[in-house]
Amino acid sequence: MRTRFRIEYLAAAGAAGIIIWLLFTRPFIGMADSGDFLRVLMTAGLDYNPAATTYEDRFFSYANQHFAYGSLRGAYITSQLIPVFIARGLGWLYDPSLFNIRILAAVYGALLVAAVYLLVRTGRRYSMAVGVVLTAGLLFVFLDVRYLAYFNSFFAEPVSLIFLLLTLGTGLRLAHQEEPGRWTLIFFFFCVFMLACGKLQNTPLGVVFALYGLRFLPLRWDRAWRKLVLICCSALFLLSALLYVFAPDGLKHINLYQTVFYGILNKSPDVKGDLKALGLPEKLAGNAGSNYFQTDVPIKQDAPEMRADFYDRMSHGKVMLYYATHPQRLIGLMERAAHQSVYLKPGYLGNYEKAEGKPPGAFNDTYSGWSRFKAGHMPNSLLFIALFYIVYYGVCVIEWLRAREGSAKMTSELLMLVGFVGFFAFLIPIMGDGLADIEKHLFLFNAAYDIMLLASAAWLAYRIAVLLGFGRDGRRISYRSYR
Structure with a gap:
């Protein structure tokens, strides 16, 4: 019996290998603190590395691998605390004297590998060409060091990236299951909760996804399913609203x-x-x-x-x-933000440990082909972004209209939701935080935008495969195959 090649296993193994290479070998690659770490550290019962005694040691110039254990002395509520507390518990078992932030990176890394697996597995259902494009694209784009460097930090950006990918992957799995599973549904809403409640600026996304969640009602007609959908939508709506209302x-x-x-x-x-x-x-x-x-x-x-x-x-x-x-003022700020949107990290944060002997603020750019291409060659004007959105949504709407199966319609809907996340993540930092730290605040926009670019490439691969007559397993379909 011939064993079908499962490209999703190759994609997951490749993702794990790149993560181990970049984050768990020498030199240590992390992200320097811009002053945002403290509220997470205090709430999680951690403290700064006792060996990092100067301002330059702790902020902006160098990343730190080790942190001290301390008492709980804060009340900063965010979904980011879930992976942080898991990592803290594992870290204490590994070394009760100092917390190694690579434990947190391992938690994030495992979740990213799962997201890569889910997306490629769903993509190859359309065509092996789609699976190949998604494998190459995910490994090249989202394993870029300028994405992964955040994993060895207490910034919330990894939560936004990982759970946006997992939300899309889990949503696509729900759409393609013959009888959607309850645990898959629960995990989908959990992923949205983690995405929406990771940062204060993301909380409105929970409300939007809670409303979209009603779309899952007709996937099954049994009463228990419909009740579960309504409970999940209500809980997500309520938690997102409460997190914003009770923010410090x-x-x-x-x-x-x-x-x-x-x-x-x-x-x-x-x-x-x-x-x-x-x-x-x-x-x-x-x-x-x-x-x-x-x-x-x-x-x-x-x-x-x-x-x-x-x-x-x-x-x-x-x-x-x-x-x-004053729309002209908003457009002016959006244009200035668009100019900075191609940069995946703030230019003032280093990612080496001080022990490496590098100059303050130095950044390790190993495996950064995508981020360097984006910064050097991607158009960074508001007009280009707007035109891309118009084409992207045009294709999604056409595919939705021509789709005969509910799974294909939901695929288009979920991809349009990713586009909405990108638009929201572009606009809200401007309206909610001005242009302060704009490169970092546009991180979620970059993640959504890159998903849109990759989805566009996968769609082109699928349409070419259909045109050439290739089936889902990559073999050419002959006329006799249809008889």
Whole structure:
């Protein structure tokens, strides 16, 4: 009996091999802390590496492999804490004296391998050509060091990348199962929860996916299935809303400050006019163009008068209203963000350990073909992004209309949802955090955009295979095959 070649096993093995090579051999490749680690460290009962004593050791210049165990002393709520706590427990069993962040990278790595396996397995159902394109594309694009370097860090970006891929992979599996499984459905909603609740800016995605989840109701008609779908949709909607409502005021204040002073008022041609349009006093004009962490500002960001004059008066709703009445300003910021959107990492963060003897901020670019190609050759204009979206959605809609099977329609829908995630992840950082740290805040946009590019390549491979008459196993279909 002939054994069918399973390309998904090759893809998973390749992903595991690249992850081990980049993240678990020397030199250590990680990501320096920009100041975001502390809230996760405190909530997870961890602390900075006791050997890293200077500011340069801890922030911006060098990555750290080891961290100290400590007590729980924070309440930062995020789905990122789930893999962090799992890694912390495994790390303590491995070495109770110091936490090795490579344990966290191993957790992330295993999940990424699972995502690669799921996507390739689903893709080859259409055609072996699709399976080959997905294998090559996933290994070349999403195993790039500028994606993987985040795995050895406490940034939330790996959660966004991994669970976007897993959401798509699990959703496609649900669409193609003859009788969708309940555990597959539960895992799909868990993946969306992890994606939506990994960062405050992602929480609206939970609401959108909760509404889309109702699409799964007609996949099965038994009462238990329909009840489970409704429970999952309701839970996702509620958890996403609660995470945003109960986010720390300090974090909301940072976002509001960045949105207004480092976004709307940054290089504004009429600062006082913008302040008036926002309902804010003119005396705040001196802070225009500053970010929340600057110290050389006329009015300190945490000064008591800022609460009455700014924080109590501003909301993201007012920001949205401002942009609705000043669309040219929003388009200008989007153009500036598009220019930075081709860079997969902030240029000011190093990824070597200090012990390697590299200059501060040095970055290891081993296996970075995709990120270097993207930065050097991918058009980075708002017009190009808009045109690509138009073509992408046009193809998805055409494929949805011509599809006869429900699985094909759901495939188009899920790919359109990925496009929505990308659009949302491009717009929200601008409206919710200005242009502060924009390269890192566009990480989810880059992930979604790269999925769209890979899906487009897979679609072309499928259409060419159909045109040439090749079947799902890669063999050419003759006229007699249809008789």
